[in-house]
Amino acid sequence: MIRTSSLTFAYPGQPPVSFPDVSCEKNEHALILGPSGTGKTTLLHLLGGILSPASGQIMIGDTPLHSLRGQKLDSxxxxxxxxxxxxxxxxxxxxxxxxxxxxxxLSGNKSEKSRALSLMERLAIGRNAYKKTTAMSIGEQQRLAIARALINNPAIILADEPSSALDDQNCRQMIDLLLEVATENKANLIVVTHDSRIKDSIDKKIYLD
Amino acid sequence: MNILKLSWKNILAKPLNSMMSVMLFALSVGLITFLTLFNDQFKKGLDNNLAGIDLVIGAKGSPLQLILNSMYHIDAPTGNIPIGEAAPFLNPKHPLLSAAVPLSLGDSYGAFRIAGTTPSIFRMYGARQVEGDIFKNDFEVVAGSAAAQKLHLHVGDEFYSTHGLEDNPDLTHDHGNPFVVTGILQPTGTVLDQLILTTPQTVWKVHEHDTTSSTSTESSHDEHAHSAQGHEHSSKPIITIDSAVAQVLTDSIISALRAQPEKEITSILVRFKTRTNIQSLNLLRNINANTGLMAASPAMEINRLYAMMGSGTEALQYMAILIAIVAAISIFISLYTSLKERRYEMALLRVGGAGPGKLFLMIISEGLWIAILGLILGLVAGHAGMHLAGGLLEKGYKYQFTGLQWVPEEMWIIFGALLVGLLAAVLPALQGSRTDLHRTLAES
Structure with missing residues (x-):
């Protein structure tokens, strides 16, 4: 569950930008849409705790993400x-x-090889377990990226333009897979994109302009 | 998979870059280790052989040469001295001297020097135990442990000596009496291990028999092998040298020497009764000023030698330090460039939950891994090099050099190497830990 209210962010020396509120209830997913330069990535980084907002609130479950700093935020x-x-x-x-x-x-969990392997099997990349990532195809790498996002059972999965490098067929498969595994793992999936091909996959849409 | 393992994998992922830094590091550590081992063993070797000797009296010439010849057995004698002139110092009742051991040099066997001397030399060098027995008559010899081992000498073996220090079959005295091994000394850690000891009279007698130069081509080794074949090499019991017996023998040899003032010996090793006695201190000057003999102080000459050797090893040490600096720069550059290529990886680690501290730690570890690899390789190379060079050095210096020994100074090498690795990694680590997450992720 994620809920933001009156988020603003300011790059040094620039006036603050404000963002529309984002909220996802249990088992709800959302698309953040908008043309380039409207701050999609900035919003995603705010939601992911990569940037800290100038003002406003981000609640993930019961945790006020906006007030976390340093190691607490990283963890x-x-x-x-x-x-x-x-x-x-x-x-x-x-x-x-x-x-x-x-x-x-890195997240502070124990390294569980069995969980990592079964997750790879689930994403149909089990046979790549002992390969260097550079030896994998782009599609396989995307799946591995999904596996990495899922490995710690996160509450929120954020995806930044996940389909931009893929052709139509792979794009369709990718977004379906993301929705499937996010639902399986009881996580909210929030996808930032300007890719019109995936507009219809998720009902909830937030527009930036 | 943790940060330490990751840093190790990062090193392995760039084997060529890493190897370059490791090799430079190893070269520097190896060189310093070798020098440290050499210096340590060189000094210990010289010091072990001081044997409490305060003065060496010999023929006039270079005092350092006299010391090197008579105490370390690595140089030619400065000449011989007539017993007539040396007699006062051989007098057991000399008021200033507690021990005076005559040396008569000139022959060798298989490149090991034969020294004509008295059994009192055993006490002087702290040799207490002998397999078999000490020499009692002319042509009986006691072999030092290293000499016996290298020459495969056993108690009861016979051999002929060679003139000079070279192992040259043409110079073999292969007629007259052969030498008989009566005893083999237990290792003393001194130059005694490298000598073959007999009476001074034996050395004269070998040369009296030698009316013409030898024409035989049969080598002394063959001769030895020949005689050795007939023997059962059962080892003889090891006995403690009886100092009373040794003293009686010494006294009789000394009085026999003093009865022949026209004969010559090479030098006398002297110990003072009291070192601080003003007359003892003046003895060196008195001998040099008022007699045809020369006296040299081992302590003084060895210090001079240290000073001469010192500047050489110092120059090498500076070179090793210079290589260490280059190694550090190489680590720095390799970390710094790989950091540029890995900016996105740094950001990924941060996103995954690693704080800046962990990134710092990771890059520091990478520097340390290289330092540790270079350190291990360098220590092994330094010790192995010392071990290989040991045989060569042993021949030159007449005492043991080994790579199997550990000296406390190496703790400083380890400490220094780790510090260099750490320092080289600090700047890249700081830079890496400050990776700007948002910008790095947004750029690519």
Whole structure:
């Protein structure tokens, strides 16, 4: 569950930008839509605890994300927020499985190999477990990015333009898979995009302008 | 998978970059380790052989040469001295001297020097135990432990000596009496281990038999092997040298020497009764000014030698430090450039829950891994190098060099190496820990 109210953010030396309120109840997902330059990524980073708002509130469950700082913010982000970026990036020196184990350990959880492996099986990339991520196809990398976002059972999954690099068919599969696994894991999925192909996948829409 | 493991994997992921830094590091550590081991063993070797000797009396020449020849057995004698002139110092009743051991040098066997001397030399060098027995008559020899081992000498073996210090079969005295091994000393850690000891009279007698230069080509080794074959090499019991017996033998050898003032010996090793006695202090000057002999103080000459060697090793040490600096710069550059390539990875780690502290720790660990790898490689190389060079150095210096020894100074090498690794990583680590999350993620 996530709820924001009267969020503003100011880049140094610029007037503050205000954002519409975002709220997702249990099992609810949302799309944040808007053309480039309207602050979609900024809003996503605010929701993910990557940026801190100038004013306003972000409640994730019972936790006021806006008031967390430093290590507390880092730990909370690691444990409760899963983020999928536009392009899948990983730690290049590690294998796919090790990337997931690292994500577990960074969040403060125990590294559970069995959970990481079953998650990879669920996302149909089980055979890539011991490959370096650079040896995987772009589609497989996207799935691994989803696995990494899910590994710590987050309350919120944020996805930043997850479909921009994919063709129509893969785009469809990607968004369906995201919705499936988010629902399975009882997490709110919030997708930021300007990709009109996925407009109809999620009912709740928030427009930025 | 934690930060430490991750830093290790990051090092392995760039093997060529890492190897370059590791090798530079290892080179520097290896060189410093080698020098430290060498210095330590060089000084210990020299000090062990001081054996409480206060003065060496020999023929006029270079005092350092006299010391090197008579105490370390690594240089030619400055000449011989007639017993007539040296007699006062051989007098057991000399008021200033507590011990005076004559040395008569000139022959060798298998490149190990044969020294004509008295059994009192055992006490001087702290040799207490011998397998078999000490020499009692002419042509009986006691071999030092290293000499016996290298030459495969056993109690009861016979051999012929060679003139000079070279192992040259053409110079073998292969007629007259052979030497008979009566005893083998237990290791003393001194130059005694490298010597073959007999009476001074034996050394003269070998040369009296030698009317013409040897024409035989049969090598002394063959001769030895020949005689060795006939023997059962059962080891003899090890006995403690009886100092009373040794003293009686010494006295009789000394009085026999003093009865032949026209004969020559090479030098006398002397211990004072009291070092602080003003007359003892003046003895060196008196001998040099008023007799045809020369006296040299081992402590003084060895200090001079240290000073000469010191500047050489110091220069090498500076070079090693210079390499260490280059190694540190190499670690710095390799971390710094990889940091640029890994900015997004840093941001990912932050998003995943790692605080700036963990990122700092990760990059510091990467520097330390390289330092630790270089350190281990360097220590192994330094010790292995010392071990390999040991044989060569042993021949030159006549005492043992080993790479299997650990010196306390190496703790400083370890400490220093880790510190260098740490310092080289601090700046990149600071930079990495300050990765701007939002900007880095938004850029790519």
């Amino acid at each position: 909370f982000r690691g444990q409760h927020i899963g983020i999928i970026f536009q392009k899948p990036h990983f730690i290049r020196s590690l294998t796919a499985l090790e990337n997931l184990l690292l994500a577990q350990s």
